[in-house]
Amino acid sequence: MKLTETFNELSLVLNQYRAYWHFVPFDVLSHSDWPWQNDELNQWLEQIDSGLVKAIDSDYDLQKQYFAGYFPKLFELLDSISVAPMLSKRENISAQLNSDFKKGIGQRKWQQICLLSQGLAELKLPVTEWCAGKGHLGRVLARQHNQAVVSIEWQQPLCQKGTELAEKFELDQRFIHANVLKDTRTLISKNQHVVALHACGDLHLNLLSRVAQVKPERLTLSPCCYHLTQAQTYQPQSELGQSSDLKIDKSILKLAIKAQLAPDDKVTQDRRNAVARRLAYQAIRADITGEQSYRSLPSLNKSILTCEFSDFVKWALSHQTIQISDEQFNQLDFNYYLNIGHQLAFKAQKLELVRHLFRRALELWLVMDKALYLGELGYQVSLNEFCKPDITPRNLLIEAHL
Numbered sequence: 552m553k554l555t556e557t558f559n560e561l562s563l564v565l566n567q568y569r570a571y572w573h574f575v576p577f578d579v580l581s582h583s584d585w586p587w588q589n590d591e592l593n594q595w596l597e598q599i600d601s602g603l604v605k606a607i608d609s610d611y612d613l614q615k616q617y618f619a620g621y622f623p624k625l626f627e628l629l630d631s632i633s634v635a636p637m638l639s640k641r642e643n644i645s646a647q648l649n650s651d652f653k654k655g656i657g658q659r660k661w662q663q664i665c666l667l668s669q670g671l672a673e674l675k676l677p678v679t680e681w682c683a684g685k686g687h688l689g690r691v692l693a694r695q696h697n698q699a700v701v702s703i704e705w706q707q708p709l710c711q712k713g714t715e716l717a718e719k720f721e722l723d724q725r726f727i728h729a730n731v732l733k734d735t736r737t738l739i740s741k742n743q744h745v746v747a748l749h750a751c752g753d754l755h756l757n758l759l760s761r762v763a764q765v766k767p768e769r770l771t772l773s774p775c776c777y778h779l780t781q782a783q784t785y786q787p788q789s790e791l792g793q794s795s796d797l798k799i800d801k802s803i804l805k806l807a808i809k810a811q812l813a814p815d816d817k818v819t820q821d822r823r824n825a826v827a828r829r830l831a832y833q834a835i836r837a838d839i840t841g842e843q844s845y846r847s848l849p850s851l852n853k854s855i856l857t858c859e860f861s862d863f864v865k866w867a868l869s870h871q872t873i874q875i876s877d878e879q880f881n882q883l884d885f886n887y888y889l890n891i892g893h894q895l896a897f898k899a900q901k902l903e904l905v906r907h908l909f910r911r912a913l914e915l916w917l918v919m920d921k922a923l924y925l926g927e928l929g930y931q932v933s934l935n936e937f938c939k940p941d942i943t944p945r946n947l948l949i950e951a952h953l
């Protein structure tokens with residue numbers, strides 16, 4: 552794949568269709584219009600049912616079937632981009648390890664780790680594992696590639712647990728307890744292979760700035776959670792990204808990691824009911840205060856969302872310090888507002904349906920920006936998928952070596 556060309560095309564397409572994805576659905580729900588000008592699309596969206604919305608949302612072929620007419624350039628581009636799967640270069644490590652070794656690791660995480668380790672050409676350098684958690688990946692790398700591993704992690708209990716596991720399996724792996732965002736030590740060095748699996752936003756950006764200073768021989772990076780960052784607007788790393796017209800607000804970056812896998816019906820229904828309750832409450836708040844904009848409430852545990860709606864409203868009003876008299880509260884027509892909430896929740900689902908079409912393009916753009924940056928630093932760079940998306944949708948992997 553030609554990174555520069557593809558990145559430029561992604562910039563163009565994302566910019567061209569910006570009105571269809573660069574917004575937060577809850578922020579635009581109070582407007583009766585759709586956030587874009589497209590009468591034909593809007594009429595179609597008005598009449599589709601929730602079954603079709605759900606079916607299209609998790610199926611690329613259906614997205615293409617229903618939307619390619621509206622966004623031809625997007626689908627032409629997505630069809631033309633093929634990110635090659637990472638080929639297995641080593642033996643099946645999972646089969647060689649006893650069940651004790653993988654104890655306590657979720658099945659999907661275990662598959663990711665094994666596929667990543669098997670896909671890496673022989674490690675000839677000591678490894679630094681960035682934001683390692685308990686160092687599960689580091690442990691497998693130490694065993695399969697027979698290399699010394701240093702795992703860096705912020706949470707002391709995870710360092711402790713990882714150290715115990717390394718000792719138990721007699722591996723050359725040690726932990727450095729560090730907050731990488733604040734630690735002024737170098738942490739990585741030249742003669743190293745740095746590995747970062749699912750390092751979130753600022754954690755991978757911080758790594759890249761250290762890589763630029765130190766230039767380790769080899770880097771393997773799978774970025775994640777691009778929105779976990781301090782900057783209010785995404786700061787492109789590459790020169791090409793910096794010169795691109797595409798500017799992305801922090802609030803939009805979460806779109807890049809929106810789930811692609813279809814949740815089951817119960818999860819979908821629960822989620823929609825929860826959203827409907829929040830939106831119904833917002834309608835009440837707007838009527839009481841006159842303030843139309845969406846004000847978020849904290850994540851709630853299930854019991855609050857399954858309690859009586861009136862109790863939920865009471866809690867939300869008190870949480871947002873909105874005072875109304877008992878008389879005013881008792882006069883609220885909760886069914887009327889719940890009905891509004893359900894209508895708005897359905898509209899939010901349709902807005903998401905359209906935004907989700909751009910999810911993959913956005914994630915590719917964000918990852919390619921980092922890959923291009925590494926190229927500018929003098930690295931040979933490749934981009935692959937290290938596992939199938941049903942193991943993790945965050946399956947993009949940048950490999951760079953000097």
Ligand SMILES: C[S@@+](CC[C@H](N)C(=O)[O-])C[C@H]1O[C@@H](n2cnc3c(N)ncnc32)[C@H](O)[C@@H]1O
Nearest residue numbers: 682683684703704705706729730731732748749
């Ligand atoms: C998404 S997890 C990934 C863990 C592991 N690499 C994996 O794929 O299973 C991110 C890890 O980064 C750690 N972390 C978060 N902030 C950090 C910081 N400022 N410095 C070092 N580690 C941090 C978290 O504690 C967590 O273990």
